[in-house]
Amino acid sequence: xxxxxxxxxxxxxxxxxxxxxxxxxxxxxxxxxxxxxxxxxxxxxxxxxxxxxxxxxxxxxxxxxxxxxxxxxxxxxxxxxxxxxxxxxxxxxx
Numbered sequence: 001x002x003x004x005x006x007x008x009x010x011x012x013x014x015x016x017x018x019x020x021x022x023x024x025x026x027x028x029x030x031x032x033x034x035x036x037x038x039x040x041x042x043x044x045x046x047x048x049x050x051x052x053x054x055x056x057x058x059x060x061x062x063x064x065x066x067x068x069x070x071x072x073x074x075x076x077x078x079x080x081x082x083x084x085x086x087x088x089x090x091x092x093x094x
Contacts, residue, residue, distance in 0.1 A: 010070040015041050017067035037071040
């Protein structure tokens, strides 16, 4: 089985944000490609094993915001590509 990878990642310290392509089906039956972001933090446990978590301390929240801002900017830039649609209401920016 092939492991999916984000199309781009942004990092700040132990916090990272990845952008993923997702195929969705619109109400009209057409398919569309949208980008979604995921945010995580890597750390080592007491035994030295790398772990991933999706929770952030007070000092890590600004790092998560930074990564999400970079992801948002990339989504706006990539939405200009022909293969990505802005026909989804939730993806539009007012």
